[in-house]
Amino acid sequence: MATQPASMRPLARLNPLLRHARACNQRRSFLSITPEDIRKHKPLPGFSSLTSPRQPVKVIPTFPPRPAPKHTCPDPVAFIEATQLAQLDPTGARTRLFAKYNSEGAKVGDVLLVRLKNGDPFAGVCINIRRRGVDTAVLLRGQLTRVGVEMWYKIYSPNVEGIEVVQRMQKRARRAKLYYLRQPRHDRGSVENVVRQYMKTRAALGVGTERRKEAGLKQKKSKGKKKQVAPAA
Amino acid sequence: MAPKPPQGLNCTALHPPPFLLPRSTFRAQFLPQSTTRTIKSTFTPRPSRFAPPTTGLPTLSASSTAALARKAASNTLPLRPGALAIKKGMTAMYDAESGKRTPCTVLQLERNEVVALKTRERHGYWAVQVGAGWKHPSNVTRPMLGHFAQAGVSPKRWVAEFRVRDEGGMVDVGGRIGAGWWREGGWVDVRSTGRGMGFAGGMKKWGFSGQPASHGNSLTHRAMGSAGGSQGSGSRVLPGKKMAGRMGNESVTVQNLKVLKVDEENGIVVVTGCVGGPKGCIVKIQDAIKKPWPEFTMPPFTGKISGAPVLEAEVEAA
Numbered sequence: 001m002a003t004q005p006a007s008m009r010p011l012a013r014l015n016p017l018l019r020h021a022r023a024c025n026q027r028r029s030f031l032s033i034t035p036e037d038i039r040k041h042k043p044l045p046g047f048s049s050l051t052s053p054r055q056p057v058k059v060i061p062t063f064p065p066r067p068a069p070k071h072t073c074p075d076p077v078a079f080i081e082a083t084q085l086a087q088l089d090p091t092g093a094r095t096r097l098f099a100k101y102n103s104e105g106a107k108v109g110d111v112l113l114v115r116l117k118n119g120d121p122f123a124g125v126c127i128n129i130r131r132r133g134v135d136t137a138v139l140l141r142g143q144l145t146r147v148g149v150e151m152w153y154k155i156y157s158p159n160v161e162g163i164e165v166v167q168r169m170q171k172r173a174r175r176a177k178l179y180y181l182r183q184p185r186h187d188r189g190s191v192e193n194v195v196r197q198y199m200k201t202r203a204a205l206g207v208g209t210e211r212r213k214e215a216g217l218k219q220k221k222s223k224g225k226k227k228q229v230a231p232a233a
Numbered sequence: 234m235a236p237k238p239p240q241g242l243n244c245t246a247l248h249p250p251p252f253l254l255p256r257s258t259f260r261a262q263f264l265p266q267s268t269t270r271t272i273k274s275t276f277t278p279r280p281s282r283f284a285p286p287t288t289g290l291p292t293l294s295a296s297s298t299a300a301l302a303r304k305a306a307s308n309t310l311p312l313r314p315g316a317l318a319i320k321k322g323m324t325a326m327y328d329a330e331s332g333k334r335t336p337c338t339v340l341q342l343e344r345n346e347v348v349a350l351k352t353r354e355r356h357g358y359w360a361v362q363v364g365a366g367w368k369h370p371s372n373v374t375r376p377m378l379g380h381f382a383q384a385g386v387s388p389k390r391w392v393a394e395f396r397v398r399d400e401g402g403m404v405d406v407g408g409r410i411g412a413g414w415w416r417e418g419g420w421v422d423v424r425s426t427g428r429g430m431g432f433a434g435g436m437k438k439w440g441f442s443g444q445p446a447s448h449g450n451s452l453t454h455r456a457m458g459s460a461g462g463s464q465g466s467g468s469r470v471l472p473g474k475k476m477a478g479r480m481g482n483e484s485v486t487v488q489n490l491k492v493l494k495v496d497e498e499n500g501i502v503v504v505t506g507c508v509g510g511p512k513g514c515i516v517k518i519q520d521a522i523k524k525p526w527p528e529f530t531m532p533p534f535t536g537k538i539s540g541a542p543v544l545e546a547e548v549e550a551a
Contacts, residue, residue: 060378065367065387066344066409069500070319076501077322077339080494088327117332135325158332 081133088134088156097163098129098136098155108178109169111191112140113198114153115161122151123166123195125188127178138163141181143190148182166191166198297357305398312526313402314395315519316345316410317365318502320425322512326493326503337493338508340423340516342500345410346386350403350538351394359397361404365515366390391515405537413497414529420521421502422488425510429482439475485509489521 073079089095097105106112106126113123124142127150137154153160180186284290290306304310318340326335343365351360366389370378373388381388385407397403404410415421435441435457443455457477460470487508494503508516520527 060375061382062370062378063382063385063387066346068344068367069341069498070343073341073496073499073501075321076341076496076499077324079496079499080326080339080501080503081324084324084326087329133324134327154334156327157334158327158329 078133084134085156088158094155094163097165098131098138100131106138106163106165107169107173108176109173110165111167111194112138113164113166113195114138114140114151115163117159117161119159122153123191124149124151125178125181125191127181128176141188143192146190148187164198167194301353301358309522310396310398311402311520311522312398313414313520313529313531314347314361314363314397314404314410315421315517316342316414317363317391317393318342318500318516318518320508320510320512320514320516323507335493335505336507337503337505338423338490340502340504340508340518342410342412342502343391344387346384346389347404347406347408347410348381348384348386348389348392350406352403352538353400359399359402360394361397361402362392362394363410364389364392393517395517395519400534401531403534404532405535407537408532411497412495412500412502415492415495415502415518416527417492417495419492419527420524421490421492421504421518422486422521423490423504423508423516423518424484424486425508425514425516427481427483427485427509428511430480432478433480434477435475438477438480441475489523 085092085095096102099105106129108126108129110126111123112126113121115121122140122142124140126138127141128139130137130139134156135154136156137152139150139152141148141150143149153163155163181188280286290303321339321341323336323338326337327333328335344367345363345365347361348364349362351358351362353359364381364384364386368388368390370388373381378388430437434455436443436455441457444450444453444458446454457475460474460476462468485508487506490504490506490508492502492504494501496502502518504518510516
């Protein structure tokens with residue numbers, strides 16, 4: 001018997017063909033859709049607007065930032081203070097005198113003498129050093145007319161001509177702020193004698209004679225109106 | 234309003250016949266009749282309380298033109314825009330001669346560039362929109378990116394508007410405003426947002442006295458007390474009563490600060506005294522409105538109100 005052409009085969013012979021096609025489809029579903037599939041895909045007429053690819057997002061040009069002053073000068077406050085200090089304390093002596101890690105410098109508990117441009121010199125026990133850059137100040141406790149007086153002096157103020165350590169504390173103070181010296185039982189009282197002694201020694205050594213004379217004269221002249229010193233510096 | 238006199242030709246026709254009218258009305262017919270029967274005002278219109286003719290100020294009216302004219306006459310709008318700066322902290326400056334110490338605030342300008350201009354024709358007033366700082370483009374919304382792109386400037390972290398008196402205060406879009414805008418010895422107003430204190434009681438917020446610590450007082454020492462009277466005063470809390478609530482975080486303007494130091498290279502402007510807000514907050518600096526205007530030369534204004542040419546060049550390059 002001659003073989004029949006494919007079209008003439010009975011319908012039942014289609015079953016294996018369909019089975020094969022199904023299997024192919026199934027296998028295909030496991031595979032991911034490739035971009036080529038999408039490209040080949042033709043939408044049904046009338047539905048093109050739903051399936052058409054989106055317009056690419058318009059790129060908005062952005063401009064690079066300019067160099068920022070905060071990079072060239074990250075700490076303007078420190079910069080301003082440094083320029084100030086360069087004028088007020090060009091040698092850096094005042095800074096060194098009150099530097100925290102300078103073992104030779106002034107410490108709390110020392111007796112300090114502050115000479116002023118306009119006003120009497122003031123001597124007292126330093127009970128506080130407030131370190132704030134250009135605003136650094138010391139609190140001195142002394143006596144005027146046998147009354148305890150405390151004075152703040154900004155160490156970089158142009159009014160402050162000089163600060164001298166008259167007497168160092170015997171033992172290092174174990175506090176940063178010696179406010180206990182305000183209590184009567186701890187009060188050091190007048191430092192006048194200590195300062196006079198210091199002046200004498202200095203005169204003997206011949207150091208700063210002119211200055212001492214000036215200071216001495218001022219002291220004598222204005223004994224009666226010492227209270228005017230208060231608002232200075 | 235005065236009563237309207239009878240009008241129209243046949244108004245008499247509506248009246249009843251004369252013999253039915255009261256006697257007084259009947260008699261009145263023999264008297265000379267006036268057509269209007271109203272109360273004549275004896276008062277002439279009063280001059281305006283706010284702009285009397287003697288002052289020479291323009292008369293008040295509700296139009297925007299009049300409002301602008303008033304504003305110009307009051308001379309309270311600066312002649313040029315200001316800039317945005319960051320409050321960096323406080324320090325002190327000494328005057329070498331007098332030895333006087335002046336506490337001061339250090340402000341640093343942050344890459345100020347003009348982003349847009351507000352004009353009388355289009356917006357109704359004159360102003361300059363200034364942007365400062367930098368923001369990464371990925372953190373900027375697309376509308377704002379477009380706004381910065383049309384100005385030809387990098388995306389800005391802060392944007393603020395500075396009103397100016399007239400066209401003379403306009404700066405080209407994309408123009409830069411640096412610390413050199415001001416001179417030492419000049420005067421500025423500085424505005425910023427003050428620190429927020431959160432929910433504060435009446436004592437802190439308004440300075441109420443609180444209540445005594447003792448004398449039989451218990452558990453009520455910082456309360457505001459009474460909020461108002463009872464029946465005689467309406468039994469209600471009057472509007473605007475000072476009470477506890479959110480305090481601070483409001484705009485604070487400090488007027489008439491003297492410029493002590495200007496460092497154009499580092500963008501530093503040092504002003505006297507204190508400025509509202511914490512360190513690192515953004516502040517607006519503009520010429521002081523209560524001092525004579527400073528002498529300055531504005532950068533040449535070409536009338537450019539968008540940075541379009543820059544943009545095109547950039548696009549071509551890309």
